[in-house]
Amino acid sequence: MSDGRPVLVLSSAHDVTADVVLRLLAERRVPVARFDPGADLHRGAVLSASYPRGGQRGTLRTATREIDTTRIRSVWVRRPSPYEGPSGLSGQDRGFAAAQALWGAGGILASLPCAHYVNHPWRNRTAEFKPAQLVVAERCGFHVPATMITNDPGEARRFVAGQAGGVVYKPLWNTPYRIDGRPHSVWVRRVGADEVTDAVSVCPHLFQAEVAKAFDVRVTAVGSRLFGARIDSPEIDWRHRQDLMTCASIAVPAAVARSIAAYLAAFGLVYGAFDFAVTSSDVWHFLECNPNGQWAWQPPDITAAVAHAIADELEKGPDS
Structure with a gap:
């Protein structure tokens, strides 16, 4: 009661x-x-x-x-x-x-x-900056792909050309964007050095070494409780065509769980939605953490478990 x-x-x-x-x-x-x-x-x-x-x-x-x-x-x-x-x-x-x-x-x-x-709204905001995420993720022991954030087209071309496994471009923030008056999403996509134009100088761009992934994983963290979902999709960015992806529960390795706990503590977060690219040799590469990411799209068993964990966290209040 x-x-x-x-x-x-x-x-x-x-x-x-x-x-x-x-x-x-x-x-x-x-x-x-x-x-x-x-x-x-x-x-x-x-x-x-x-x-x-x-x-x-x-x-x-x-x-x-x-x-x-x-x-x-x-x-x-x-x-x-x-x-x-x-x-x-x-x-x-x-x-x-x-x-x-x-x-x-x-x-x-x-x-x-x-x-x-x-989470506290100010801690949410701090944790949304991707450059800060990369620094903290590295410090917490995650495997982090080589990344370049720059508004220098020359630097961008050299970085892209230097990554043997290829490079992807990611927006630093999901800014609302419209084309011909219709909402348009900017997805993660592969990019070659010859595609990097002088338009990069307009604002900072994020380029990251592509991980040769076998599948993706979303880990939803609520306090010390972790809920892993393996995502198989033909898309490099599984969010682009969610109708093509399949999802199933997956265990989170102990080393990854320790890094998640350290990451949440570093930013002062209770909740976080972590995205990983996992290779065929079972190396989990940190991609990002949305401190207020959606979770109800996952399979019913995971969605129900996350909902109960959030309800538990809210019910217990500040005294525990």
């Missing part, structure tokens, strides 16, 4: 992945509040904080409930909407309101005094 302290879930009302965990918490009679600050603050929700001697006090009031923010046991930072400002404003006014919401509401929600975060 719950002690009455609520779990705060920061996500949009249409996040079906969050629904899976919320149902589990409801079955356990853990009180839950769902709040999407980027949207709900424009729909009548109110968030207030005061700072008297002795620390922060606050209230979150939505259409259905009022919460003392000092009693929030856990915060799940899932997929909240961006802070964009009220639709009734435009131009500088809307931009100003959006910035104030980010730094005000975002600051309050990231500073709840007694809450356990999965």
Whole structure:
């Protein structure tokens, strides 16, 4: 039976992945509040904080409930909407309101005094930078493919030409992109030295030695619990055509598990979605870790196990 302290879930009302965990918490009679600050603050929700001697006090009031923010046991930072400002404003006014919401509401929600975060939003942001991921992954003992990040076309060509097994290009961030008004994804793809043009000078590009992989692995980490999924796909980037891939559970080697634990500790993360390329000789090469990666696309047994692990983490709160 719950002690009455609520779990705060920061996500949009249409996040079906969050629904899976919320149902589990409801079955356990853990009180839950769902709040999407980027949207709900424009729909009548109110968030207030005061700072008297002795620390922060606050209230979150939505259409259905009022919460003392000092009693929030856990915060799940899932997929909240961006802070964009009220639709009734435009131009500088809307931009100003959006910035104030980010730094005000975002600051309050990231500073709840007694809450356990999965993950803390500031730690999420730090861990999303791919250059930082590569440095920390190497330090934690992962096998990391040779990588070059540069806006120098000459450096890029020399790096690509010097990798006997070939090179792939990866975007450093999944920036929204449109072609003829339609959303367009930039996938990982092979690139040769003759394809590297002077356009590289426009911004930094990430080039990485291609791993001669036998298959991919996604490891979803929730605290000390690891859930491995082997991914077989004809695509170099399995996300491109998920209808072509097959997935099955796989054990995580002890050495990889130790490196994952060290990596999470280095960034202060509770949750992480790790991607590996595994060779025929069973060498696991670290590719990246999304600190807020999706997980409900995996086989039902893995999805259910991850959902229960997240629910456990949120229910236990900060005291364990």
